[in-house]
Amino acid sequence: MATKPKNISHAVFNNNPGNIKYSVDGKKLDYLKVLDKLGIKYSKGSEAADGGYFIKFESHEDGYKAAKTWWPTVRSWATYKGLTLDEALEKYSREGYSAKKLGIDLDGNKLLSDFTDEQLGDVMTSQIKMEDPKEYKILEEKGLLETPIPIKHILGGED
Numbered sequence: 001m002a003t004k005p006k007n008i009s010h011a012v013f014n015n016n017p018g019n020i021k022y023s024v025d026g027k028k029l030d031y032l033k034v035l036d037k038l039g040i041k042y043s044k045g046s047e048a049a050d051g052g053y054f055i056k057f058e059s060h061e062d063g064y065k066a067a068k069t070w071w072p073t074v075r076s077w078a079t080y081k082g083l084t085l086d087e088a089l090e091k092y093s094r095e096g097y098s099a100k101k102l103g104i105d106l107d108g109n110k111l112l113s114d115f116t117d118e119q120l121g122d123v124m125t126s127q128i129k130m131e132d133p134k135e136y137k138i139l140e141e142k143g144l145l146e147t148p149i150p151i152k153h154i155l156g157g158e159d
Contacts, residue, residue: 011131011134011135014056014057018070021048023052030077031073032055034069035066040062040065043056071112072117075112083111085099085112086109093127097127102127104123
């Protein structure tokens with residue numbers, strides 16, 4: 001684990017545009033098992049101000065792939081199951097996000113389970129744009145935002 005310089009965001013330092021956590025309260029998070037299954041390499045990243053540590057990915061591409069698969073993966077987990085999009089966003093961001101705040105054209109009162117994988121992947125892209133414009137610009141400059149990520153294929157379904 002390396003120490004993040006003060007002049008760089010966690011997302012940029014960790015190649016982690018979704019600011020996905022590695023651990024909280026000393027416990028590794030279950031999403032790491034998903035990353036293992038996907039073959040995405042990672043390590044323990046910088047310490048989060050609100051506790052725990054972020055995941056550090058080897059590349060921005062790996063970090064973006066992990067971010068895009070976040071919502072399609074966790075929507076069925078106990079933490080988010082049965083929640084509306086806005087409820088899930090608020091829980092994820094500690095009440096910092098909603099569909100309206102992100103400027104996305106989705107009904108925040110609909111259940112997460114009502115959205116397609118692609119729509120949920122786009123929700124994370126909107127989160128990245130709002131949370132860290134510098135990281136969003138890096139992804140844009142690398143052409144990663146234009147490259148469709150076949151989420152169902154990644155998660156073991158069909159494209």
